[in-house]
Amino acid sequence: MMGNHPYDVYYDKLLPALISKVEEFRLLHYETAETGMLWRFLKEKRWKSMDTERSLSRLVGDILSVKPGEYMNYTQLTAFKAPEWSEPLSDEEIAALFAPPKERE
Incomplete structure:
Protein backbone atom coordinates (compact mmCIF):
# COMPACT_ATOMS: atom_id res chain seq x y z
CA MET A 1 0.00 0.00 0.00
CA MET A 2 2.87 2.37 -0.65
CA GLY A 3 2.19 5.61 -2.40
CA ASN A 4 3.13 9.25 -2.26
CA HIS A 5 1.46 10.06 1.07
CA PRO A 6 3.91 10.84 3.92
CA LYS A 13 3.13 -0.65 11.74
CA LEU A 14 -0.49 0.51 11.49
CA LEU A 15 -1.76 -2.64 9.77
CA PRO A 16 -2.87 -4.34 13.04
CA ALA A 17 -5.03 -1.30 13.89
CA LEU A 18 -6.48 -1.27 10.37
CA ILE A 19 -7.33 -4.98 10.59
CA SER A 20 -8.89 -4.47 14.01
CA LYS A 21 -11.08 -1.63 12.72
CA VAL A 22 -12.19 -3.65 9.68
CA GLU A 23 -13.08 -6.58 11.95
CA GLU A 24 -15.11 -4.20 14.12
CA PHE A 25 -17.00 -2.97 11.04
CA ARG A 26 -17.71 -6.55 10.01
CA LEU A 27 -19.06 -7.34 13.48
CA LEU A 28 -21.43 -4.43 12.91
CA HIS A 29 -22.50 -6.10 9.63
CA TYR A 30 -20.52 -3.85 7.29
CA GLU A 31 -19.32 -6.90 5.37
CA THR A 32 -17.64 -4.98 2.56
CA ALA A 33 -15.11 -3.22 4.79
CA GLU A 34 -11.51 -3.67 3.61
CA THR A 35 -8.18 -2.55 5.01
CA GLY A 36 -7.07 -1.06 1.68
CA MET A 37 -10.17 1.09 1.39
CA ARG A 54 2.19 13.18 14.18
CA SER A 55 2.99 10.41 16.62
CA LEU A 56 2.32 6.78 15.83
CA SER A 57 -0.11 6.59 18.77
CA ARG A 58 -2.11 9.47 17.32
CA LEU A 59 -2.28 7.73 13.95
CA VAL A 60 -3.59 4.58 15.69
CA GLY A 61 -6.15 6.75 17.49
CA ASP A 62 -7.24 8.22 14.16
CA ILE A 63 -7.79 4.72 12.78
CA LEU A 64 -9.69 3.43 15.79
CA SER A 65 -11.94 6.50 15.92
CA VAL A 66 -13.33 6.10 12.38
CA LYS A 67 -17.10 5.77 12.53
CA PRO A 68 -18.83 3.25 10.27
CA GLY A 69 -21.00 5.96 8.70
CA GLU A 70 -17.99 8.05 7.70
CA TYR A 71 -16.29 5.07 6.11
CA MET A 72 -19.40 3.82 4.30
CA ASN A 73 -20.25 7.29 2.94
CA TYR A 74 -16.72 7.49 1.57
CA THR A 75 -16.90 4.05 -0.07
CA GLN A 76 -20.26 4.85 -1.67
CA LEU A 77 -19.06 8.18 -3.05
CA THR A 78 -15.90 6.52 -4.34
CA ALA A 79 -17.95 3.84 -6.09
CA PHE A 80 -20.16 6.43 -7.76
CA LYS A 81 -17.11 8.31 -9.02
CA ALA A 82 -15.60 5.16 -10.54
CA PRO A 83 -15.33 5.30 -14.35
CA GLU A 84 -17.47 2.24 -14.99
CA TRP A 85 -20.54 4.08 -13.64
CA SER A 86 -20.27 6.82 -16.21
CA GLU A 87 -19.34 4.81 -19.30
CA PRO A 88 -22.21 4.17 -21.71
CA LEU A 89 -23.05 0.61 -22.68
CA SER A 90 -22.00 -0.63 -26.09
CA ASP A 91 -24.59 -1.84 -28.62
CA GLU A 92 -23.57 -5.44 -27.94
CA GLU A 93 -24.03 -5.02 -24.17
CA ILE A 94 -27.49 -3.47 -24.66
CA ALA A 95 -28.48 -6.28 -27.03
CA ALA A 96 -27.31 -8.90 -24.51
CA LEU A 97 -29.33 -7.24 -21.74
CA PHE A 98 -32.56 -7.29 -23.73
CA ALA A 99 -32.09 -10.59 -25.55
CA PRO A 100 -34.78 -13.20 -24.86
CA PRO A 101 -33.70 -16.03 -22.57
CA LYS A 102 -32.40 -19.11 -24.32
CA GLU A 103 -34.81 -22.01 -24.45
CA ARG A 104 -33.82 -24.97 -22.37
CA GLU A 105 -33.40 -28.31 -24.09
Whole structure:
Protein backbone atom coordinates (compact mmCIF):
# COMPACT_ATOMS: atom_id res chain seq x y z
CA MET A 1 0.00 0.00 0.00
CA MET A 2 2.87 2.37 -0.65
CA GLY A 3 2.19 5.61 -2.40
CA ASN A 4 3.13 9.25 -2.26
CA HIS A 5 1.46 10.06 1.07
CA PRO A 6 3.91 10.84 3.92
CA TYR A 7 2.15 8.40 6.27
CA ASP A 8 2.61 5.47 3.88
CA VAL A 9 5.88 4.71 5.65
CA TYR A 10 3.82 3.75 8.73
CA TYR A 11 1.51 1.35 6.90
CA ASP A 12 3.13 -1.88 8.15
CA LYS A 13 3.13 -0.65 11.74
CA LEU A 14 -0.49 0.51 11.49
CA LEU A 15 -1.76 -2.64 9.77
CA PRO A 16 -2.87 -4.34 13.04
CA ALA A 17 -5.03 -1.30 13.89
CA LEU A 18 -6.48 -1.27 10.37
CA ILE A 19 -7.33 -4.98 10.59
CA SER A 20 -8.89 -4.47 14.01
CA LYS A 21 -11.08 -1.63 12.72
CA VAL A 22 -12.19 -3.65 9.68
CA GLU A 23 -13.08 -6.58 11.95
CA GLU A 24 -15.11 -4.20 14.12
CA PHE A 25 -17.00 -2.97 11.04
CA ARG A 26 -17.71 -6.55 10.01
CA LEU A 27 -19.06 -7.34 13.48
CA LEU A 28 -21.43 -4.43 12.91
CA HIS A 29 -22.50 -6.10 9.63
CA TYR A 30 -20.52 -3.85 7.29
CA GLU A 31 -19.32 -6.90 5.37
CA THR A 32 -17.64 -4.98 2.56
CA ALA A 33 -15.11 -3.22 4.79
CA GLU A 34 -11.51 -3.67 3.61
CA THR A 35 -8.18 -2.55 5.01
CA GLY A 36 -7.07 -1.06 1.68
CA MET A 37 -10.17 1.09 1.39
CA LEU A 38 -9.93 2.15 5.04
CA TRP A 39 -6.31 3.19 4.47
CA ARG A 40 -7.36 5.17 1.40
CA PHE A 41 -10.17 6.83 3.39
CA LEU A 42 -7.74 7.87 6.10
CA LYS A 43 -5.23 9.32 3.63
CA GLU A 44 -7.81 11.20 1.59
CA LYS A 45 -10.13 12.38 4.35
CA ARG A 46 -8.71 12.11 7.87
CA TRP A 47 -5.11 12.93 6.97
CA LYS A 48 -5.80 15.33 4.14
CA SER A 49 -4.08 18.11 6.10
CA MET A 50 -1.11 16.46 7.77
CA ASP A 51 0.89 17.39 10.81
CA THR A 52 4.61 17.26 10.22
CA GLU A 53 5.14 15.50 13.55
CA ARG A 54 2.19 13.18 14.18
CA SER A 55 2.99 10.41 16.62
CA LEU A 56 2.32 6.78 15.83
CA SER A 57 -0.11 6.59 18.77
CA ARG A 58 -2.11 9.47 17.32
CA LEU A 59 -2.28 7.73 13.95
CA VAL A 60 -3.59 4.58 15.69
CA GLY A 61 -6.15 6.75 17.49
CA ASP A 62 -7.24 8.22 14.16
CA ILE A 63 -7.79 4.72 12.78
CA LEU A 64 -9.69 3.43 15.79
CA SER A 65 -11.94 6.50 15.92
CA VAL A 66 -13.33 6.10 12.38
CA LYS A 67 -17.10 5.77 12.53
CA PRO A 68 -18.83 3.25 10.27
CA GLY A 69 -21.00 5.96 8.70
CA GLU A 70 -17.99 8.05 7.70
CA TYR A 71 -16.29 5.07 6.11
CA MET A 72 -19.40 3.82 4.30
CA ASN A 73 -20.25 7.29 2.94
CA TYR A 74 -16.72 7.49 1.57
CA THR A 75 -16.90 4.05 -0.07
CA GLN A 76 -20.26 4.85 -1.67
CA LEU A 77 -19.06 8.18 -3.05
CA THR A 78 -15.90 6.52 -4.34
CA ALA A 79 -17.95 3.84 -6.09
CA PHE A 80 -20.16 6.43 -7.76
CA LYS A 81 -17.11 8.31 -9.02
CA ALA A 82 -15.60 5.16 -10.54
CA PRO A 83 -15.33 5.30 -14.35
CA GLU A 84 -17.47 2.24 -14.99
CA TRP A 85 -20.54 4.08 -13.64
CA SER A 86 -20.27 6.82 -16.21
CA GLU A 87 -19.34 4.81 -19.30
CA PRO A 88 -22.21 4.17 -21.71
CA LEU A 89 -23.05 0.61 -22.68
CA SER A 90 -22.00 -0.63 -26.09
CA ASP A 91 -24.59 -1.84 -28.62
CA GLU A 92 -23.57 -5.44 -27.94
CA GLU A 93 -24.03 -5.02 -24.17
CA ILE A 94 -27.49 -3.47 -24.66
CA ALA A 95 -28.48 -6.28 -27.03
CA ALA A 96 -27.31 -8.90 -24.51
CA LEU A 97 -29.33 -7.24 -21.74
CA PHE A 98 -32.56 -7.29 -23.73
CA ALA A 99 -32.09 -10.59 -25.55
CA PRO A 100 -34.78 -13.20 -24.86
CA PRO A 101 -33.70 -16.03 -22.57
CA LYS A 102 -32.40 -19.11 -24.32
CA GLU A 103 -34.81 -22.01 -24.45
CA ARG A 104 -33.82 -24.97 -22.37
CA GLU A 105 -33.40 -28.31 -24.09
